[in-house]
Amino acid sequence: MLNLMTGLLGLGGHLGGWRHRDAWSDQVMNLDHAIELAQTAERGKFDLLFLADGNAVRQMDKPALFAANSPSDRPAVFEPITLLTAVSQHTSCIGLLATATTTYDEPYSLARRFASLDHLSKGRACWNIVTTSYPEDSLNFSRTEHVAKDVRYDRAREFVSVAKGLWDSWAEDAFVQNKATGQFLDPTRVRVLDHAGRHFQVKGPLNVARMPQGYPVLFMAGQSEDGRELAAQHADCVFAVTNTKAAGQAFYADLKGRLGRYGRSPDSLRILPGAAVYVGRSAAEADELFEELQALIAPSLGVPYLSKLVEMNLSGYPLDGPLPDLSSETLGIAAFRKTIAEMAVRDNLTIRQTYERVLPSMGHVTFTGTAKDVADQMEDWYTSKAADGFNVTMPVLPRCLNDFVSLVIPELQRRGLFRTEYQGRTLRERMGLPTPQNPYFTTHGRAAN
Ligand SMILES: Cc1cc2nc3c(=O)[nH]c(=O)nc-3n(C[C@H](O)[C@H](O)[C@H](O)COP(=O)(O)O)c2cc1C
Structure with a gap:
């Protein structure tokens, strides 16, 4: 079964998308649009909603680009976990994927925010672990230059294991809340982390109870040697940049081939390349949209x-x-x-x-044509082991998400490639991903050391 995700930023994925006549005209800080997109994607049974992110206003030294507002620069957007928390209250099954950096955040505060999102959404939190792509983010964190890539990955490795340690702070049954005896919690069902490493000293425990999913679904996007190895060790899903099927197959085989070293099965990690979709009721309609958008870019x-x-x-x-x-x-x-x-x-x-x-795909692959054409291409990548699913970029919003849900999703469902109903209690269960057990507590045991 394919896994499908899509972005929650209302600007659309094409650089000219926000100017198209079918695009929303009030796109800045618009919660109503985010809720509408989320509900449409949930109607289409998408696995996940995604928010890429950074911590700076970018491109101020490139006036043409800055004034035109590219969708990947995001000069004015909600902080992802905050927005997804709001969206969680208007949806019930779709996963909520927030980007957060290991380079300019702290494991305790981030672990706490994701655990909170998981509780508030009833088991739908998902973390896109990034090491920060835009060097000038560093200037907002008391530095004069970006952290070097090898140090970023070293910090990321430690960050993720500290976060996991914090998420394992409490046994599921730690909060007994017994009114009769007066015992609120069981002190034997909590673990102090006491982490002292190269980048972090974190005592713990986390002041949030064990989350419904154990850990949020963990996403990674880096593709260097360090990035792939970190993904093989920790990630449930990887967001890939492969714009030909051959490149997709090579990346897929490489990454899945690394999992055995960490005792993991190939299916425990899903690879989702970005794909821009231009779909129409006829091939001519899809081509027309494509050309209209291209004409907006001088x-x-x-x-x-x-x-x-x-x-x-x-x-x-x-x-x-x-x-x-x-x-x-x-x-x-x-x-x-x-x-x-x-x-x-x-x-x-x-x-x-x-x-x-x-530009039509921002460096990813482009699928164009009727629903049948798009489904053929997706099926081909899937059966050729170039992808387990896709991060579908919608060039113009809300039009392209509406079209995808009404045209492509039924075609994928008809072929048995995509779910017709959500099944399972949490995002992990719906995606068929394993739920991590707390290694420090058996159901009725004491804290292990
Ligand atoms: C497809 C993709 C999406 C990414 N999204 C973000 C993002 O939203 N925010 C961010 O700060 N970094 C993002 N990154 C940057 C990575 O976390 C990482 O810092 C960068 O790619 C360098 O690592 P690499 O050489 O292993 O790819 C992304 C990277 C890729 C490949």
Whole structure:
């Protein structure tokens, strides 16, 4: 069965999406839109709603891009856990995936917020573990430069194990609340963490009871060697950037091949590449939407946006000439630079052709056509072991989510590729992911050391 997730930011996934006639016109800090999207996605039986995030207003040094508001820069958005907590009160089954950084947060406060979200949503919390892609976030956290990538991953490894230790603070039955005896909690059913490591000293325990899912569903997005290894050890799902089926298959085989080292089965980790979907009642309708959006992007916007994705200023290079060499390391998301550079060389693209190719999907794969065409492509990736599902980007909102739910979802259901009803009590159960048992407490045992 496919796993499907989609973004909750009302701007739409295409850089020109917010300007389209079918887009909402009041998109800033709009809770009503988020609730409407969440309810539509839940009607379509999606697994998850996703919020990417950062901790800075970006691109202020690139006036054209800054003023045009790209969906991946998010100059004014709700903090994800806060928004998803509000959305949880208007939905009942869909998962709630919030991005939060291990580089500029603390394990205790973050573990507490996710445990709270899991309780408040009745077992639907999900954490996208990132190490922060945008270097200037560091300037808002009392630093003068971004933390180096190897240190970020070292901190992330320790951060995640501290968070798990904190989530294991309490046995499920610790709060006996016995009015007759006056015993509120059982002191033998709690564990002090006493963590002292390279990056963190955390005593614990967490001041939130054991959450319904044990741990939130854990997502990761990094694709470097360190990123893949951290995912193989801890992640339930990985958000991939693979814009060809062959690249998807290679990444899938590599990551699943690492799980055995951590005693995990291949099915315990789901790989969900990003996919932009342009669907229509006819292929012509899908093409028309695609072209309408492309026409909204002038070179004065396309070039700075591509520059941002590949982390190199391309404005001094001829628009109709090739991209410069992009083989050096970046501080941010290497996967975007790598996949875009490979595509441009492989298909002999100019800078203009590259941004025209990249913008519809923001570096991910694009599926276009009728519901049958889109379902064919999704099924092909799924059966070829290039994906367990997709993070579906909707170019224009709310139109494209509505169309996806009314056109593509029934086609996937008809093929037996997607659920027709939610089943299970928590997100983990609905996704078929294992629920972590607390290693320190048996059902009626004492705290182990
Ligand atoms: C698909 C994808 C999505 C990401 N989303 C975010 C995000 O929302 N916020 C953020 O700060 N970092 C994000 N990151 C950055 C990663 O957490 C990581 O810092 C970066 O990719 C560098 O690690 P890597 O070389 O292992 O990919 C994302 C990375 C990828 C590949």
